[in-house]
Amino acid sequence: MRAFVKEPRLDAAAPQVDIWIERDDGMRVAEGTASVGSPEEPSALLRRPLARFDAGELRILGGLKVGDQFEECDAFLTKDAMAARVKVITEPMEWYTKPSPWGSPIATPAAMVQLLYSQSIATLRGKLGQAVGLFGAIELRNINAPVLAEHPYRVGGSIVALGQSPKTEYMWFETALNEKDGKRIAEMRMLLRFMKASSPKCKDAPAS
Numbered sequence: 212m213r214a215f216v217k218e219p220r221l222d223a224a225a226p227q228v229d230i231w232i233e234r235d236d237g238m239r240v241a242e243g244t245a246s247v248g249s250p251e252e253p254s255a256l257l258r259r260p261l262a263r264f265d266a267g268e269l270r271i272l273g274g275l276k277v278g279d280q281f282e283e284c285d286a287f288l289t290k291d292a293m294a295a296r297v298k299v300i301t302e303p304m305e306w307y308t309k310p311s312p313w314g315s316p317i318a319t320p321a322a323m324v325q326l327l328y329s330q331s332i333a334t335l336r337g338k339l340g341q342a343v344g345l346f347g348a349i350e351l352r353n354i355n356a357p358v359l360a361e362h363p364y365r366v367g368g369s370i371v372a373l374g375q376s377p378k379t380e381y382m383w384f385e386t387a388l389n390e391k392d393g394k395r396i397a398e399m400r401m402l403l404r405f406m407k408a409s410s411p412k413c414k415d416a417p418a419s
Contacts, residue, residue, distance in 0.1 A: 261372035270412040274338035282334035283367035318358040342410035347402030
């Protein structure tokens with residue numbers, strides 16, 4: 212795989228550029244945008260329509276609805292968790308394992324996703340049917356500072372869209388990481404899919 216970033220304009224006050232990943236045969240396998248500041252145009256993910264398909268009768272996600280809130284909970288990234296992430300990335304920065312200009316080591320993107328996802332989704336487990344889940348599109352936003360290891364945060368969020376395809380049911384959700392005083396540190400928009408074939412609730416369901 213090779214990652215690409217389009218060069219921004221030199222006069223751009225808040226640049227936003229296309230980013231993508233290609234296989235060695237040239238096939239594009241992922242794409243999105245990266246930005247600094249507050250660009251005039253929405254990001255690639257925020258431009259994507261979320262209500263293109265009728266949700267129909269949901270079974271795995273039948274206990275959920277758009278607007279449902281994740282119960283706000285504590286979020287904490289340990290140095291051990293960070294160390295495990297660093298072992299499997301190809302280009303680690305020193306700030307991932309050593310003190311950074313902000314104090315503690317900063318979170319890798321994968322560690323940010325885990326922090327903004329795992330504790331939040333756990334608060335909905337009682338409403339989710341049993342099924343195999345798959346990550347889909349993800350957008351991370353640093354708002355006021357990097358996410359730090361060994362630092363206490365609060366995380367919460369809400370469901371912004373629900374739907375299904377012939378093989379999956381899916382939900383889009385937004386989560387936010389805040390300081391204890393409410394200062395916003397990071398946000399994430401994520402698509403989470405659940406395989407119908409893996410759920411007892413969908414064994415007798417007609418194809419959508």
